[in-house]
Amino acid sequence: MKIIVKCIFIVLFISSSIVIKAQNTITAEVIKISNKFYKIVCKNTRNYTANTLAYVGEEGILLIDAGYLETAEELLSKIETLGNGKLKILINTHLHLDHTGGNKLLANDSVIIIAHENVKKHLQGFYGQIRNVSPEALPDITFEDSYSVYFNNEEIKLLYFPGHTDGDIIVYFTASKIAFLGDLLLTNGFPSVESNAGGNIEQYIRSVRKILTFFPEDTRFIAGHGRDYTLDEMKQYYNMIINTTNTIRQGLKEGKDASIMIKENILRKWNVKVTNGPTADYWIGAVVASLTNKNTNPSIAEPLLNTLIKRNASAAINQYREFKKNKFNNYNFNENALNVLGYYLLGKNRVEEAIKILKLNVEEYPKAFNVYDSLGEAYMKYGDKKRAIKNYKISLVLNPDNINAVQMLKKLKRN
Template sequence: MRVRLFLLIVLSLILTAPVATAETVAGLPLHIQKFDSGAIRVWIGDHISSTATVAFATEEGLVIIDTTGNPEVDGELRRVIARELARDDFKILINTHEHRDHTGGNSVYADCTIVGHELVEEGMKLNADRRQGIIDWFTNRIPELEGELAKLAEDDPEAERIREDLILKRLELKVAQAGGKSFPPTKTFSDRMVLNLGDTTFELYYIGGMHSASDIAIFVPEHGLLMTGDTMADVWLTNTPGCLASFIARPGVRHDFPLLLKNWNALLAKKDSIKTLLPGHWNGELTFAGFEARVKYIEALWTEANEAVVAGSSLQGLLTANLLDTRFPELSGSPGCSQGNNATTIGEMWITVSDQESAAEALYELIDKGTDEAAIRKIVAQRDSGSSSHFFLENQINVLGYRFLQGEKAEQAAAMFKINVELFPESWNVYDSLGEALFACGDRDAAVAAYEKSLQLNPESPTGKEMLERIRGDVSVN
């Protein structure tokens, strides 16, 4: 009995598991997953979080969901899709959202109608504006990874991951350096859209604000497939979560929580016809229960945020009543769900329901414009005054500090993190972030002091120890 059961399990795994072919694309293993005769998913790599492209054969032509962001790779994948589906009448490309690892290969489908949310184009422009920062980041990161790889034994599993990561990063650097024309969606919508392609229907739902401004979900009833882009996943298949890493109402983008919940709930109601949920990267998996738990979570927070305003309660009260660990234990520890993200999401809701404004956003704007120290002080001082027109969230200030850092604005990032240290002196994480920004500014002594303070507050911090070793190593070399 046990043997037969084992054989059955093995057989069922062979029948449903993605087929790893011996083929490679750009030096990375190619994977082709067949759902049924008219739907496949292709991606490259075994250890990295690359974008997966889904392709459908319909009566009126081929429909593609997302590109990997690299025209060289997407050109190859287009040929693989045509071969696997035995036709090449490419008709529509749908972008799940604006990020370059989903839209960067749109040029390969310039002969198709490109479909996406109306905010995709603006997001693509913002990404293009950050091009120099992206080039600099890759230019620094690639030699670091080469250094890490050189220290590992040939057969170390981590070496294989870094080798794949390096291939992908070199490709991404090449794309960023090449620049070139961008191809935003030519057919857009704001709430919902249905595309009828004869025997196949594509239902598009706006679910933006939880990963980028322009996220959509795509449901294809004839295949029972629901694609959720990069908004959520509840299982990681590798230790490189990448783009799907956080479930959070993004600061600085438009939020329409009632619309988001309306569309999510419409999808939840289709439970019986949803066979498989597909996140935008191959290494994330999403169960229906995981999807449902996230919708119910946002719904509960939104209801309570509205009730808190009516009752005249404070943001702090709302935060305390809705700690992730105690109020939503089913999501605690789930990919992308953290106490910090929870607080940021509550903060974003608070902005839309109360008269208070986000101190993090106000400070970000002031620091970005140039230091109007008096105006900054005026906001910080409100923290202790009873009637504040601003609310203060540690995680939100931290997130926006990192936005400076990613934009190669280390001085501004340090200024932001210094304020966070002043506001939340008991948090090890704010010192950790400050250390990173000070190191990027070249102020090694101050960076060391910040990391030491962070470790003092949290001796278990892995980044603190690693960074102290790195900074001290650099110092002794120079």
């Protein structure tokens, strides 16, 4: 989970549990699921736990998630007692440091690290949240939608299910019917959606809904934190997410902000047992942040527009990349920003520069239909009919309801 959540927990912990503080030692508890699967629960000095899963066989060990950096030594010592003790593959379910922190110690020349491409970007500091991750701790293999690993005679599917962050994956053992859900499932408290790591409540709900129909009835669902769930329990979990989100949405409609909803304890009727996991208060704040897209930062378009007025598109593009890396938390980098600038340049007849800016937007938001539509228009104005048609067609694939693209394609094919 994310840094801010942890801070809240630390404060609560310090204020309520000073008495037992001295007892907190690092542990890595091995729970045997079968001859092939061992869940290893890492507990750090602050009493937080994070789950990892070791899959053991002839070819060696595949490990899902690396726990905290501070528990990595203990984790490694336990892995060395399993099978032939040789860790070969390490998979990170998402970027958070209770799942990737141990990479640094677990990684060596014979270990391959696999994660979603957004996890690598976060760990490289691309979004300005996590810094100073050593190169050996970065994923060696990344992917976009899905990736299959064949190891110890089983196909292991890595599937993109975003929502908690923008880089969540589910690791599914197709023959053993075990699905490691990472932080899409938390059974030690309320769920977690981290807007500042690209998480989104709507996407999260879609992902959890998809889990309910995607996996066989007898799948074992392993949470990022807490005990395992059955499919029936997953269904209850989904209902809790839907109902609590609707309650919070209703609160917003009634003009309440997160602090009022917390004060009114609006989620009291959900009996979620919280054991060092996210609290109801956290969940209210997280859902409100996601629903209201509380990015009150100024748009990145503001400083870039100045650069476009004084200089040119290339300078603005360099500035964009530099700010995204170093000032990500100070600006709002939504798809609209570059789009607005593209149209500003088109309006000034600086068409070649508009194309450069809109191409960057496509690079940044490759799944947004509108960015292709805009780039199509710029190419049309530039007289590059072929590229205009291509971009309008992509836009239409991404959003078949884009009537403007249909009309533009007709026009382009007529001329």
